[in-house]
Amino acid sequence: MSHFEFSREPFTPERYRSRVSDPVAGGYASFEGWVRNHNDGRGVQRLEYEGYEALGIKEGDRIVAEAFARFPIARACCVHRLGVLGIGDLAVWVGVTAAHRDAAFAACRYIIDEVKTRVPIWKKEHYAEGDSGWINCEVRSSDAPAGSALP
Amino acid sequence: MATVTHDGSIAVRIEYFAVLREHVGRAREELRTTAGTVGELYAELDQRYAFPALGRVKVAVNDEFRDWSSPVRDGDFVVFIPPVAGG
Numbered sequence: 001m002s003h004f005e006f007s008r009e010p011f012t013p014e015r016y017r018s019r020v021s022d023p024v025a026g027g028y029a030s031f032e033g034w035v036r037n038h039n040d041g042r043g044v045q046r047l048e049y050e051g052y053e054a055l056g057i058k059e060g061d062r063i064v065a066e067a068f069a070r071f072p073i074a075r076a077c078c079v080h081r082l083g084v085l086g087i088g089d090l091a092v093w094v095g096v097t098a099a100h101r102d103a104a105f106a107a108c109r110y111i112i113d114e115v116k117t118r119v120p121i122w123k124k125e126h127y128a129e130g131d132s133g134w135i136n137c138e139v140r141s142s143d144a145p146a147g148s149a150l151p
Numbered sequence: 152m153a154t155v156t157h158d159g160s161i162a163v164r165i166e167y168f169a170v171l172r173e174h175v176g177r178a179r180e181e182l183r184t185t186a187g188t189v190g191e192l193y194a195e196l197d198q199r200y201a202f203p204a205l206g207r208v209k210v211a212v213n214d215e216f217r218d219w220s221s222p223v224r225d226g227d228f229v230v231f232i233p234p235v236a237g238g
Contacts, residue, residue, distance in 0.1 A: 033238045049237070050169050052230055054214040080237060092238050112238060120211075120230075121237030122169035134170040136234035137205055 004060025004078045004119075006051055011079060013093050022074040025097035029104035031112045033092040035085045039135075043128035049082045049091065052120035056080075063114040071107040073098040078111055080121060160185045161225035163192070170233050175200050190219035193231060205233045 013030060020028065037044055064076050076096045085091060094111045098104040123135045160183040167175050186192035189210045196202070209232040210217055223229065 050172075051237075052166075052168055052211070052232065055211050055216070055230070058214065059216075116238035117235065119237050120168070120232050120235055122233065123236040124169070134233070135236035137170040137203075137236075 002057055002061055003064035003076055004057055004080075004115075006053055006056065006082050007079055008082050010081070010089065011093075012090070013095065016077055016079055016093065016095060019077045020075040020095040020097045022097050024099055025074045026099050027101035027104045028095065028097045029101065029108040030096070031092075031094040031108050032090055033112070035087050035089045035091055037087045039125055042125075044087070044125050045128055046084060046086050046126050048084050048124040048126075049080070050122045050124070051080070051082050053082075056119045056121060059119050060115060063111055063118060066114070067096070067107040067110050070110065071098070071103040072100075073103050073107045076107060076111060078115060080115070080119070082121075158185070161223070161227075163223060163226070164228045165196070166228070166230050168230065168233070170203065170205065171231060174203055184223070186223055188219065189217060189221050189223050189229060192223050192229060193219070196231075208233055 013032065035047055060078055064078060067073065067076055074097045078092070078094045080092045081090065092112070092115065094108050096104045096108040096111070098107070124132055125135060126132045162181060162183055164179065164181050166179045167177065172178050184192055184195060186195050189212060193210065210219060211230045211232060212221060212223070213228050
């Protein structure tokens with residue numbers, strides 16, 4: 001079973017908690033990312049997540065495998081929402097269990113940090129003023145031309 | 152799928168996501184190209200579509216990350232990956 005998955009429907013952490021339960025575990029650390037009502041000084045009304053799922057699952061699985069290699073943990077799992085989300089909705093959940101809490105906290109932090117920068121997921125924010133924008137992809141006149149993205 | 156023609160062009164499938172999908176106006180296309188690398192393919196499509204300035208774009212071939220100097224081959228499935236924003 002994959003340690004990373006996408007959910008097109010709203011989900012609760014309780015639904016996935018059993019995936020990380022383990023008799024050797026003495027600690028469980030989790031992270032929930034929620035949709036907040038503001039970003040970069042602007043009011044946010046809702047957002048959309050789009051994912052390249054085939055590659056996203058592979059990369060997410062690699063990240064969890066790295067967490068297993070780095071920290072003495074028992075189990076780990078990450079689920080990321082796709083689709084349209086409202087304020088307060090659960091966007092991402094990470095759950096990690098370990099014999100001791102230090103490893104659980106550290107691995108949980110590692111997984112969410114890496115997922116945010118490596119898994120091909122894109123976020124479009126819809127603002128109170130009615131406009132919208134893809135986060136980290138805003139086009140600014142000061143940016144170099146697209147060709148410069150090549151090494 | 153032997154579709155290499157006398158002009159040396161190959162057939163590739165492209166899928167666009169997020170800001171690129173909206174910019175191009177469709178999610179996927181099949182096209183013939185003489186590009187030898189995925190970087191050359193990106194430059195060819197940039198000529199056609201005038202992609203927006205996006206910062207650091209990555210590329211995947213057949214659902215794996217690749218370097219921009221990687222070869223593009225007949226039948227390949229190519230995705231250009233704008234800066235991500237999960238979580």
